[in-house]
Amino acid sequence: MVMAVCVLTLMGSWASGQTGDGSASSILAGPWTFDVAPYLWLPVPSGTVTIGDRTAHLDHDLGDTLDLLWDGNFSVIGGMGRVEARKGHLLFTTNVVYLHIDEQEKFNALGVKTEVPFNYLNTEFGAGYRLATWSSPASLRPSVSVDALAGGRYVSLQPGITVTGPRGREVDVERDVDWLEPYIGGRGLLTLAERFTVGVQGDIGGFGAGSQFTWNVEGVFLYRVAHVVSLGLGYRALDVNYHRGSGATRVKFDMLIHGPLLGAVFHF
Numbered sequence: 001m002v003m004a005v006c007v008l009t010l011m012g013s014w015a016s017g018q019t020g021d022g023s024a025s026s027i028l029a030g031p032w033t034f035d036v037a038p039y040l041w042l043p044v045p046s047g048t049v050t051i052g053d054r055t056a057h058l059d060h061d062l063g064d065t066l067d068l069l070w071d072g073n074f075s076v077i078g079g080m081g082r083v084e085a086r087k088g089h090l091l092f093t094t095n096v097v098y099l100h101i102d103e104q105e106k107f108n109a110l111g112v113k114t115e116v117p118f119n120y121l122n123t124e125f126g127a128g129y130r131l132a133t134w135s136s137p138a139s140l141r142p143s144v145s146v147d148a149l150a151g152g153r154y155v156s157l158q159p160g161i162t163v164t165g166p167r168g169r170e171v172d173v174e175r176d177v178d179w180l181e182p183y184i185g186g187r188g189l190l191t192l193a194e195r196f197t198v199g200v201q202g203d204i205g206g207f208g209a210g211s212q213f214t215w216n217v218e219g220v221f222l223y224r225v226a227h228v229v230s231l232g233l234g235y236r237a238l239d240v241n242y243h244r245g246s247g248a249t250r251v252k253f254d255m256l257i258h259g260p261l262l263g264a265v266f267h268f
Contacts, residue, residue, distance in 0.1 A: 028088040035086075039263030041078035041236060043099050047255035049116055049159045051173045052248045056116045056161045058103060062259065068103070075102040075117075080236075080261065088130075091147065095124040097238075099257065115162040118253075120240075126151020126183070135191075147187045149203060154180050155210065157242070159253055175251045177244070181210025197222040197230070211242040222265060230265040 044065045045058045060068075068074030077100040084093040102117035128149040135143030160174035185203025192198065199220045206214040220234030237258035244251055 027090065030088050032085060032087045034268040035082070035084045035265050036268070037080075037082040037084075037232070037263060037265040039080040039082075039232065039261045041080055041097075041099075041261040042259040043076060043078040043101060043257045044259045045101055045255055045257050048252070049118065049161060049255070050243075050250060050252035051159065051161055051175055052250055054161050054163070054171075054173055055252075056114050058116055058255070065259070076100065078259070078261075080263070091128040091130070093124075093126050093128065093149075093151075095122075097122040097124075112166065113164040115164075116160070117162075118157065118159040120158075120257075121156040123154045124151060124183075125153075128187070143191045145189045145191075147189075149185045149187060149201075150183065152180060152182050153205060153210070153214075154178070155240075155242075157253060159251070177242075177251055179210035179242070181206045181214065183214070183216075185216075195224040197224075199234075206241070211240055213241045215239050218261075220261070228267050230267070232261075232263045232265055234261050235259070236261055 042062075042065070044060050044062050046060055047058060049056050049058075065074060065076070069076070077098070080095065080097050082093065082095045084091055086092075097120070099118075099120040101120075103115065126149055128147045131146045131148055133143065133145040156176075156178040158174065158176050160172070162170060162172045164170045183203045183205030185201065185205075187199065187201040190198045199222065200218070202215070202217045204213070204215045206212055216236070216238045218234060218236040220232045222230045222232050224230045235258070237256065239256045240253060242251075242253045
């Protein structure tokens with residue numbers, strides 16, 4: 001976490017040096033602005049869950065997930081909420097991601113059914129610095145801005161594996177784990193016109209301090225329908241590689257979760 005803050009400070013100092021004005025008044029120029037962004041996310045899981053000596057696999061694409069949803073064999077809830085405050089070059093952000101995934105029926109050739117439910121709650125808090133903005137004097141031409149980001153995440157994970165034999169005998173194992181980890185990342189915003197904006201954000205985290213490694217990439221297209229409201233459509237991919245313990249206490253969660261998202265941004 002300390003390293004991430006130092007990187008942000010150095011990058012901010014470099015950007016200030018480029019403009020020739022690193023004063024606190026220039027960094028904090030302008031009023032406070034706030035964005036509140038609720039999103040719905042259709043997550044598509046692909047990976048492995050291991051609890052003790054039992055391992056279950058998920059391997060879906062978007063078409064598979066939609067088919068399972070229509071058939072009633074897949075229960076999924078995905079949601080995100082972001083609140084961001086900005087003043088001048090500085091920004092502060094919180095982001096909450098909640099996922100509930102339960103593949104209810106997966107039979108093998110021997111008639112054994114495997115159910116793989118898990119709940120994932122990710123509470124993120126961080127800060128950022130606007131490194132640079134490039135814009136044209138013409139208001140209708142594109143402008144580009146780049147932000148550096150760093151912070152931490154608290155993750156609560158509840159994975160489970162339920163195996164049912166052909167005679168109905170059931171074995172159920174589940175765990176409840178949580179961890180705190182740092183992350184560093186960046187974001188770019190491309191304003192195509194007054195109402196159209198494209199945003200791309202990515203980060204990496206974990207580094208063995210919580211998960212072994214986590215990466216996250218998100219792209220969103222925003223259309224401002226009113227002064228205080230924008231509609232957003234995008235795609236997000238989140239990869240989590242976490243493991244701890246051994247033998248009967250072993251928990252391993254190696255999962256790529258991706259899918260489309262739809263939401264809105266309220267500007268204040």
